[in-house]
Amino acid sequence: MLEIAGLRAGYGTVEILRGVDLAVEAGEIVALLGSNGAGKSTLNNTVCGLYRPFGGTIRFDGRGIAGTSSMGIVEAGLIQVPEGRRVFPNLSVQDNLELGSYRRGKRARRRNLDRVVAIFPRLGERLKQSAGTLSGGEQQMLAIGRGLMSEPRLLILDEPSLGLSPILVEEMFGLIRRLHGDGLSILLVEQNVVQSLAIAHRAYVLENGRIVLSGRAADLALHPDLRRSYLGY
Known part of the structure; x- marks a missing residue:
C-alpha cells in the first residue's frame, strides 16, 4: 500500500532522512520506532506532502505521490494524525x-x-x-x-501515546488493535517500543535519518541491539 525507497528529505538545505526504505502492506500494522530527533516526523510530513523530498520515491497504492500536494494525498486516503x-x-x-x-x-x-x-x-x-x-x-x-x-485507507499515527498516563496508554494501544481489526492499515510512529512491537506485524527502527533495523515485530523484540538501545538491557 505504501512504498518508500531511497527517501532523502529535510528542511532547507539540511538533510534529515538519508535514504530511507519502508513499506506498509494492506491490512498491516507497521511500527516505525526511534528516539526524538531520529527523523520520524520528518518522514511522516514528507510522505503526507507537507515537505518536498530531496530524492527517492514514495508510492501509495501503486501511484507515485512524491511532490503531490498534501490535499491530493488526503483525497487519496493517506491520512496522518x-x-x-x-x-x-x-x-x-x-x-x-x-x-x-x-x-x-x-x-x-x-x-x-x-x-x-x-x-x-x-x-x-x-x-x-x-x-x-x-x-x-x-x-x-x-x-x-x-x-x-x-x-482513511492508511492511517499514520504519530506518537499517539505521547504524554498520556499509563492507563490511557493501554487504552490507546487497545484502540489501535480495534481499528486494525476493523480492517484499517496503520503506520504507527512511536517511542513506546514494547507496546508498539506487541501489536505490530513488522517494524523499522530509525536512527539519525537511516533505518538501522527492520523485520518482524516479534523478532525485533528479541534483537539484542534494540533491547540494549531502547530497553536498557
Whole structure:
C-alpha cells in the first residue's frame, strides 16, 4: 500500500532522512520506532506532502505521490494524525470532527460522525464542548476521530501515546488493535517500543535519518541491539 525507497528529505538545505526504505502492506500494522530527533516526523510530513523530498520515491497504492500536494494525498486516503494532537481549541468537538471530512468523506459525514462517537463515547458526551477544554487523553481521541472522519485507507499515527498516563496508554494501544481489526492499515510512529512491537506485524527502527533495523515485530523484540538501545538491557 505504501512504498518508500531511497527517501532523502529535510528542511532547507539540511538533510534529515538519508535514504530511507519502508513499506506498509494492506491490512498491516507497521511500527516505525526511534528516539526524538531520529527523523520520524520528518518522514511522516514528507510522505503526507507537507515537505518536498530531496530524492527517492514514495508510492501509495501503486501511484507515485512524491511532490503531490498534501490535499491530493488526503483525497487519496493517506491520512496522518499528527504528533501533539493539534486540535482547534476554540472550536467545538463536533466542529473539529467535521473538519476531518473537509477534503474526503464529506458525503458520509453523518454516518462517520456516528461511528466515531461509537468508538469514543466520551467525545459523544462533549460534542458541544470547546476542544481546548478537553483532557490530554480526550484531545488524542479527538485527533484520531478527526482522522477517521476522512475515511482513511492508511492511517499514520504519530506518537499517539505521547504524554498520556499509563492507563490511557493501554487504552490507546487497545484502540489501535480495534481499528486494525476493523480492517484499517496503520503506520504507527512511536517511542513506546514494547507496546508498539506487541501489536505490530513488522517494524523499522530509525536512527539519525537511516533505518538501522527492520523485520518482524516479534523478532525485533528479541534483537539484542534494540533491547540494549531502547530497553536498557
